[in-house]
Amino acid sequence: MSDPKIDGLELKPGFKGMSEDTGSDQTMFKGVHWGKAMMWIFLLSDTFIFSCFLISYMKGRGSTLVDWPNASQVFGLHVFGVEVPLLLIAIMTFVLITSSGTMALAVKYGYEKNRKMCGWLILATAVGGLIFVGMQAFEWSKLISEGVRPWENPFGAPQFGSFFFMITGFHGTHVSIGVIFLFIYAYKTFAGHYDDSKRGWFTSMKGDYVEIEILGLYWHFVDLVWVFIFAFFYLW
Amino acid sequence: MSDEYENKTGYQAQSSETISSGSGGGSRTASDIDYVRPAEVTDQDLYHGHSFITKWVFCQDAKVIGVQYFLLATFTGVVGLILSWLMRLQLGFPGAAGFMTAEHYYQFVTMHGMIMVVYFLTALFLGGFGNYLIPLMVGARDMVFPYLNMVSFWSFFVAVGVLLASFFVPGGPTGAGWTLYPPQTILEGTPGSGWGILLMCISLILFVAGFTMGGLNYLITVLQARTRGMTLMRMPLTVWGIFTATVLAMLAFPALLVGALMMTLDNVLGTSFFMPTIIQAGEILEYSGGSPILFQHLFWFFGHPEVYIVALPAFGIVSDLISVHSRKNIFGYRMMVWAIVGIGGLSFFVWAHHMYVSGMNPWFGFFFATTTLIIAIPTAMKVYNWIITLWRGNIRLNVVMLWCLGFIVTFVNGGITGIFLGNVSIDVPLSDTYFVVAHFHMVMGIAPLMVIMGAVYHWFPLVAGRFLNETLGKWHFWLTFLGAYSIYFPMHYLGFIGVPRRYFEMYDSPYMTSAVGMNEFISMAAFIVGAAQFILIFNIIKTLKTGKSAGSNPWKANSLEWLTPSVPPEHGNWGDKLPVVHRWPYDFNVPGAKEDFITQTTPPSDVVGTEVEKT
Numbered sequence: 128m129s130d131p132k133i134d135g136l137e138l139k140p141g142f143k144g145m146s147e148d149t150g151s152d153q154t155m156f157k158g159v160h161w162g163k164a165m166m167w168i169f170l171l172s173d174t175f176i177f178s179c180f181l182i183s184y185m186k187g188r189g190s191t192l193v194d195w196p197n198a199s200q201v202f203g204l205h206v207f208g209v210e211v212p213l214l215l216i217a218i219m220t221f222v223l224i225t226s227s228g229t230m231a232l233a234v235k236y237g238y239e240k241n242r243k244m245c246g247w248l249i250l251a252t253a254v255g256g257l258i259f260v261g262m263q264a265f266e267w268s269k270l271i272s273e274g275v276r277p278w279e280n281p282f283g284a285p286q287f288g289s290f291f292f293m294i295t296g297f298h299g300t301h302v303s304i305g306v307i308f309l310f311i312y313a314y315k316t317f318a319g320h321y322d323d324s325k326r327g328w329f330t331s332m333k334g335d336y337v338e339i340e341i342l343g344l345y346w347h348f349v350d351l352v353w354v355f356i357f358a359f360f361y362l363w
Numbered sequence: 364m365s366d367e368y369e370n371k372t373g374y375q376a377q378s379s380e381t382i383s384s385g386s387g388g389g390s391r392t393a394s395d396i397d398y399v400r401p402a403e404v405t406d407q408d409l410y411h412g413h414s415f416i417t418k419w420v421f422c423q424d425a426k427v428i429g430v431q432y433f434l435l436a437t438f439t440g441v442v443g444l445i446l447s448w449l450m451r452l453q454l455g456f457p458g459a460a461g462f463m464t465a466e467h468y469y470q471f472v473t474m475h476g477m478i479m480v481v482y483f484l485t486a487l488f489l490g491g492f493g494n495y496l497i498p499l500m501v502g503a504r505d506m507v508f509p510y511l512n513m514v515s516f517w518s519f520f521v522a523v524g525v526l527l528a529s530f531f532v533p534g535g536p537t538g539a540g541w542t543l544y545p546p547q548t549i550l551e552g553t554p555g556s557g558w559g560i561l562l563m564c565i566s567l568i569l570f571v572a573g574f575t576m577g578g579l580n581y582l583i584t585v586l587q588a589r590t591r592g593m594t595l596m597r598m599p600l601t602v603w604g605i606f607t608a609t610v611l612a613m614l615a616f617p618a619l620l621v622g623a624l625m626m627t628l629d630n631v632l633g634t635s636f637f638m639p640t641i642i643q644a645g646e647i648l649e650y651s652g653g654s655p656i657l658f659q660h661l662f663w664f665f666g667h668p669e670v671y672i673v674a675l676p677a678f679g680i681v682s683d684l685i686s687v688h689s690r691k692n693i694f695g696y697r698m699m700v701w702a703i704v705g706i707g708g709l710s711f712f713v714w715a716h717h718m719y720v721s722g723m724n725p726w727f728g729f730f731f732a733t734t735t736l737i738i739a740i741p742t743a744m745k746v747y748n749w750i751i752t753l754w755r756g757n758i759r760l761n762v763v764m765l766w767c768l769g770f771i772v773t774f775v776n777g778g779i780t781g782i783f784l785g786n787v788s789i790d791v792p793l794s795d796t797y798f799v800v801a802h803f804h805m806v807m808g809i810a811p812l813m814v815i816m817g818a819v820y821h822w823f824p825l826v827a828g829r830f831l832n833e834t835l836g837k838w839h840f841w842l843t844f845l846g847a848y849s850i851y852f853p854m855h856y857l858g859f860i861g862v863p864r865r866y867f868e869m870y871d872s873p874y875m876t877s878a879v880g881m882n883e884f885i886s887m888a889a890f891i892v893g894a895a896q897f898i899l900i901f902n903i904i905k906t907l908k909t910g911k912s913a914g915s916n917p918w919k920a921n922s923l924e925w926l927t928p929s930v931p932p933e934h935g936n937w938g939d940k941l942p943v944v945h946r947w948p949y950d951f952n953v954p955g956a957k958e959d960f961i962t963q964t965t966p967p968s969d970v971v972g973t974e975v976e977k978t
């Protein structure tokens with residue numbers, strides 16, 4: 128990946144600046160790393176995937192023969208003899224959003240070349256992601272033990288199980304992939320690959336702290352998608 | 364554009380008004396008017412292969428990947444061609460192919476459709492031409508993520524493998540039609556309802572994953588890795604076509620991915636996303652409450668942009684071919700660009716015109732008919748611009764030009780029947796007849812194929828350094844052109860008399876007598892056209908070693924791909940110095956110029972006194 132060097136270039140703000148950048152040569156997004164631009168476009172494509180899932184969910188929910196189950200009843204948790212609706216999911220959401228915060232801090236310390244802080248914060252983010260996936264596994268096993276399956280559901284419409292497992296599963300896969308990469312990047316940060324521009328294992332491209340920001344974009348996106356899934360499944 | 368910017372880049376200096384001939388005493392020197400902004404990014408860091416495997420197999424060079432895509436897509440295309448032969452054998456001469464049962468026929472229809480649309484045309488245009496031409500045409504050393512690009516091809520390779528493997532699993536490939544409509548796709552009784560459809564869905568998911576990797580490469584290369592002086596509005600229309608098609612693909616393939624995934628779950632886990640309550644053989648199946656129309660929406664939200672994913676690169680490539688071979692600038696370049704972008708945008712709002720008879724709300728039909736017919740405006744603009752480009756041009760009537768002319772005629776033909784089918788009231792009686800088959804084969808089968816052929820004859824001298832044989836090329840063209848019309852013109856008529864498509868045999872219906880002669884004729888033509896394609900393969904093999912040597916820039920074209928230091932271009936494309944671009948690629952026959960073409964890299968100080976376009 129090539130480094131942007133636009134020190135001498137004056138970027139104009141607002142619409143005028145945008146149209147000038149668009150009309151100019153070489154790059155459309157001035158000073159934006161190739162990988163970062165790629166991640167934005169990939170996330171746009173991924174947005175369409177999740178939109179298709181959620182729109183299908185709305186359509187599926189609208190056309191079932193049996194009533195949709197009551198979310199606060201299905202997702203309730205029995206703690207100390209009290210039925211608390213949405214307890215687990217509140218904790219899960221809190222953990223995931225917090226991990227977004229640590230990710231943002233990791234990006235900041237990365238650009239400040241603070242290798243240690245950056246590495247620890249990436250690790251913290253990864254652990255947050257792991258806790259999220261773990262709690263999701265707990266929730267899945269709880270629902271499964273209660274008899275919810277992708278093809279059937281004792282609380283009401285069978286499509287509830289189908290859509291729930293498919294969409295949270297797809298999102299959970301995104302989180303898991305993110306966690307794997309977070310661990311790899313934490314190792315690379317501690318090992319100093321980004322400080323020494325060490326070449327990558329597969330791509331043989333030089334390491335740079337911008338990679339942490341790129342992974343951060345993905346991580347924030349996964350969090351944002353979760354907010355929508357949360358709203359559609361647990362609050363509707 | 365601000366004055367300051369124009370002064371900096373020398374934009375003004377390039378227009379003919381400000382450079383008067385013989386202005387030696389003027390205040391501007393050659394280096395002033397040739398000014399191009401300095402490089403914004405450092406030179407790309409490339410991985411150079413050392414062994415046979417890293418150079419030719421797991422290669423990260425976009426040109427090799429392009430050729431790999433081209434060869435594999437052509438191979439699957441030949442499989443699709445053979446399937447179409449078998450189908451035509453059955454339709455023209457029922458029972459002539461002894462082994463063919465109705466199930467086989469449905470399977471061949473399905474696989475022919477899916478292979479040709481996705482694994483042949485899409486892969487060839489975007490994977491093949493996109494990989495080869497984008498970096499060369501925008502002046503980049505390679506795609507921006509060469510490693511990802513390599514993984515993209517090998518995902519496609521695995522996808523093709525999984526697809527072809529479905530011929531050898533129990534039950535054979537799926538026979539539900541290329542649209543894979545549930546519920547029949549996964550019901551007992553449809554051929555390939557177990558393994559076949561599973562492998563088809565897996566293969567499509569792999570294809571989408573692989574394509575996404577490639578597509579990100581194409582987009583970022585165009586947006587962020589152009590060379591100095593290459594503005595978006597100086598890019599060849601080929602790049603515009605492939606770029607816009609890739610944007611479409613990045614936004615449309617997600618719907619296919621989601622549809623394929625949900626179908627797989629319905630098939631394997633017994634969920635009911637798309638499956639309503641069904642009684643089969645007196646028995647209520649376990650499915651209930653799903654919506655088959657949901658799949659149709661998902662499929663066509665992918666499916667219609669897919670038509671333009673195939674068509675837009677064809678539009679772009681044919682514009683360049685016509686311009687080069689009629690030695691004229693493309694008429695209305697900006698209009699052409701905006702038409703491509705406009706068609707791309709509109710293509711996301713027309714999908715339900717494939718679903719007029721699906722039982723959706725009739726008001727939807729009204730809306731989608733309107734948007735569909737609006738697409739006729741930008742496409743007609745493009746057709747007029749091609750014709751005006753040809754008008755009074757210095758036309759070279761070579762094989763490339765023949766394919767371009769064939770394309771224009773075929774595209775107009777297919778486009779006009781599209782206006783018929785876009786109207787709900789005409790579509791309803793014509794739907795599921797051979798009229799539809801004729802329409803889409805004309806407009807998205809034969810027309811883009813003509814462009815591919817033209818492009819092969821045009822760019823073969825770049826890839827191989829030798830010309831293809833013109834005589835064989837003319838035989839190839841005329842057999843294909845006349846043959847294709849012999850196939851599809853009668854099919855329109857078959858559709859009008861009501862012959863339904865996807866029928867294995869007409870049995871005792873009235874069509875058995877009225878359509879039989881025509882079906883025989885169509886089948887004969889199909890055999891000849893199919894065989895004619897092997898002329899091209901023979902031509903390529905023959906000329907690869909013995910063809911007339913082309914040298915550099917044999918067509919006297921302007922665009923960057925012909926201006927590499929070595930032909931065929933090497934890894935890294937440009938030797939040690941990237942090209943600097945001063946103009947658009949369409950400066951042909953400029954009044955006052957020494958030659959009839961001015962390449963994109965010719966500096967303005969070399970063309971002082973000529974009436975070059977201000978680009």
